[in-house]
Amino acid sequence: MRAVQVTGYHRNLQLNDVPEPKITGPLDVVVRIGGAGVCRTDLHILEGQWAEKSGVLLPYTIGHENAGWVHAIGDAVTNVAVGDKVILHPLITCGLCRACRSGDDVHCEASAFPGIDTDGGYADYLRTTARSVVRIDDGLEPADVAALADAGLTAYHAAAKAARALRPGAVCVLIGAGGLGHIGIQVLKAISAATLVVVDRNQAAVDLAVEIGADHGIVADGTQVEQVRALTGRHGAEAVIDFVGEGGATADGIEMLRRAGNYYVVGYGENLDVPTIDVISTEINFIGNLVGSYNDLQDLMELAARGKVALHTTKYPLEEFQQALDDLDRGLVRGRAILIP
Ligand SMILES: [Zn+2]
Ligand SMILES: [Zn+2]
Numbered sequence: 001m002r003a004v005q006v007t008g009y010h011r012n013l014q015l016n017d018v019p020e021p022k023i024t025g026p027l028d029v030v031v032r033i034g035g036a037g038v039c040r041t042d043l044h045i046l047e048g049q050w051a052e053k054s055g056v057l058l059p060y061t062i063g064h065e066n067a068g069w070v071h072a073i074g075d076a077v078t079n080v081a082v083g084d085k086v087i088l089h090p091l092i093t094c095g096l097c098r099a100c101r102s103g104d105d106v107h108c109e110a111s112a113f114p115g116i117d118t119d120g121g122y123a124d125y126l127r128t129t130a131r132s133v134v135r136i137d138d139g140l141e142p143a144d145v146a147a148l149a150d151a152g153l154t155a156y157h158a159a160a161k162a163a164r165a166l167r168p169g170a171v172c173v174l175i176g177a178g179g180l181g182h183i184g185i186q187v188l189k190a191i192s193a194a195t196l197v198v199v200d201r202n203q204a205a206v207d208l209a210v211e212i213g214a215d216h217g218i219v220a221d222g223t224q225v226e227q228v229r230a231l232t233g234r235h236g237a238e239a240v241i242d243f244v245g246e247g248g249a250t251a252d253g254i255e256m257l258r259r260a261g262n263y264y265v266v267g268y269g270e271n272l273d274v275p276t277i278d279v280i281s282t283e284i285n286f287i288g289n290l291v292g293s294y295n296d297l298q299d300l301m302e303l304a305a306r307g308k309v310a311l312h313t314t315k316y317p318l319e320e321f322q323q324a325l326d327d328l329d330r331g332l333v334r335g336r337a338i339l340i341p
Contacts, residue, residue, distance in 0.1 A: 002124050015321070028130075030073075031133070039064065046325075064114060065115075068142045069086070114127075143313070144311070145301070157291065175241070176200055201220045245265060250270060265287065316340065
């Protein structure tokens, strides 16, 4: 089969002919890839940023945002059948550790990560296990939802966590209306009655955010903290979801937070700089967010099937992987780039 592989760092990916993955364990599932999302992480992999952390042996097949059709299953697989349309949770998890037993898949103690530390989905087929396949609605196409497996799942996880603590009419500020923020707005609109305030430097992104459901759009022009305070009777917001995490976003975000508010960190880059006396005297909380669980992905697919969450995609044939990566690197991709084998 065809597979786009990392053969070395600081060099281009290569299209190779490799053996098809076979079922080797009773819970294995081989998926025929219908769409593989092209992600900024893929660029970072080629820069060697993940080499040490993942310990992956080269060559291997890249691609961690995958969806397709079940092609073959092991003897013990009961949750999907050959031909089912599925999206893949990004991790292959053990199911036996404490984290797995709590449904907290991303903290599995014995996980593998296709596309990062084992063969991924820039290929005709990929092997995962029964624990990682989420069946999707017949009305959805794998290529349209593949990118929801990572970026979408991350946004869902943070937004759903925030929604559980937000009462109707409470104010939730979303900093950053790019790819993740875009999904976060749609998710919160669907599952929460909070008032949604979007802050972004880009006027077009703010306009789009309001179009898809934000109650207020604020262009970050230096007055954003003051605008949020004015909107909230000077109390600040019950929740801030920070999809940016750099360039001064966290200092602004903390100032937008109400007493006892929750600050959800999603984007990252800079340090949180907050006097501990402010943390104790206002009882504000800082909450980290890492991808999302299997159940989160199932919930997100439910919203996608109902048309509540949509992602704009630009599709490329698998062989045009280099074009897709170059376009992403140059900021030329509208929405998410998807490779179609
Ligand atoms: Zn990704
Ligand atoms: Zn586990």
